[in-house]
Amino acid sequence: xxxxxxxxxxxxxxxxxxxxxxxxxxxxxxxxxxxxxxxxxxxxxxxxxxxxxxxxxxxxxxxxxxxxxxxxxxxxxxxxxxxxxxxxxxxxxxxxxxxxxxxxxxxxxxxxxxxxxxxxxxxxxxxxxxxxxxxxxxxxxxxxxxxxxxxxxxxxxxxxxxxxxxxxxxxxxxxxxxxxxxxxxxxxxxxxxxxxxxxxxxxxxxxxxxxxxxxxxxxxxxxxxxxxxxxxxxxxxxxxxxxxxxxxxxxxxxxxxxxxxxxxxxxxxxxxxxxxxxxxxxxxxxxxxxxxxxxxxxxxxxxxxxxxxxxxxxxxxxxxxxxxx
Numbered sequence: 001x002x003x004x005x006x007x008x009x010x011x012x013x014x015x016x017x018x019x020x021x022x023x024x025x026x027x028x029x030x031x032x033x034x035x036x037x038x039x040x041x042x043x044x045x046x047x048x049x050x051x052x053x054x055x056x057x058x059x060x061x062x063x064x065x066x067x068x069x070x071x072x073x074x075x076x077x078x079x080x081x082x083x084x085x086x087x088x089x090x091x092x093x094x095x096x097x098x099x100x101x102x103x104x105x106x107x108x109x110x111x112x113x114x115x116x117x118x119x120x121x122x123x124x125x126x127x128x129x130x131x132x133x134x135x136x137x138x139x140x141x142x143x144x145x146x147x148x149x150x151x152x153x154x155x156x157x158x159x160x161x162x163x164x165x166x167x168x169x170x171x172x173x174x175x176x177x178x179x180x181x182x183x184x185x186x187x188x189x190x191x192x193x194x195x196x197x198x199x200x201x202x203x204x205x206x207x208x209x210x211x212x213x214x215x216x217x218x219x220x221x222x223x224x225x226x227x228x229x230x231x232x233x234x235x236x237x238x239x240x241x242x243x244x245x246x247x248x249x250x251x252x253x254x255x256x257x258x259x260x261x262x263x264x265x266x267x268x269x270x271x272x273x274x275x276x277x278x279x280x281x282x283x284x285x286x287x288x289x290x291x292x293x294x295x296x297x298x299x300x301x302x303x304x305x306x307x308x309x310x311x312x313x314x315x316x317x318x319x320x321x322x323x324x325x
Contacts, residue, residue: 024078026144027131029174030206037216038133040203042073043192044149044162045286048124050187052288052295053148056168057118060086065293070147070164073129074203078144081170089166090115093150118150125149125162128295131174131205132282134213137220138325141284141297142174171294178289178296187286187295195279214304218274221323229322236321241272245306245320277304278317299325 030038047053059065066083069092094115127147133140146169149162178184196212208216220226221241228236230245257263281303287296304321 021074022076024074024076025172026078026129026142026174027074027205030131030133034135035206036134036137036208037211037213038131038205039213040073040130040205041132041192041194041282042127042129042203043190044125044127045188045190046124047126047187047286048120050185050288051120052126052146052185052187053123054118054120055185055288055290056146056148057086057123059293060166060168065168066170067166067168069166071129071145071167073144081167086166093163093165122151123148127162127164130297132213133174133206134216137217137225139213139217139282139299139302141299143169143171143295143297145170146295169288169293169295176292176294178287178294179291181287183291184287184289184296187288189283189285189300192282192284193279194282196277212274214277214280215274217302217323227324229324231319231322233322241321242270245272276306277321278307279305281305281319301325 027038027040029035056065056067060067063085067086067089068081068083069089071077071081125148127149129144129146131142131144133142145167147164147167150165152160152163154160194213196214217226221228222238224238228238228241230236282299283301283303284297284299287298288294289296302323302325303319304323305317305319307315307317310316
């Protein structure tokens, strides 16, 4: 029981899984030549406002949807999914759930403890296994499955973290289409920060020519196939994408005469390169499709950041460009 308890803990938003990674039925699609970049970007979100966890639990109780024990993404367990009933899931999660006492005559009495009640206050975090990928110049999101989590609290009331309860909403096709939007349940909008240095992408699945996410998308931005906006929502043309994006004012470069006197100023408008962006923020709208029992994410925009000195000559990271889908 202790081994099972630690294996599926979520602490500080990160899932503690085995380190061995293998290709699985959910990520082999990245081998297609049209997939230019791909990486796991799993995270846990609070969907309690939409009641996703309770909705899934109620539907599982009524046998309306299928579920399995928690799955380790990027391991062989993702290729060996076995659907099971809620009773079996509860038995694994709570153990035998029995207390033994002794009566006055010395007889052992076994009492079955009640399964703790769940509501939106204690059953609110959902672990989403997500693969971000670029297909034909478009950044997309694929959610193979989700896992509601429950808090683990000691007898003294100390909160230890979240533990995966079960897995559901299985989507075996990366390009599966949702039902009409009017039939979907809106969960929430999220903003996820991703660093662009190679060490910050442990879930990387594919990079063509060694290009990171922004470097892969940048040619499509320069071809005006992706809409680019300044942070004050001015639509930009490819020729507007220059180094002045990161400056409050255009960078003025002095021009000198033969005597060394400044005769005029030229404004620096060298093209900005994707290597100058240090991190990105991805804005996503999340939906649950009750008819298909799947979770879908629509990426609405991506915000690009650069590092630059502030008034105190200290480096700070600031947003300078939005790519809108």
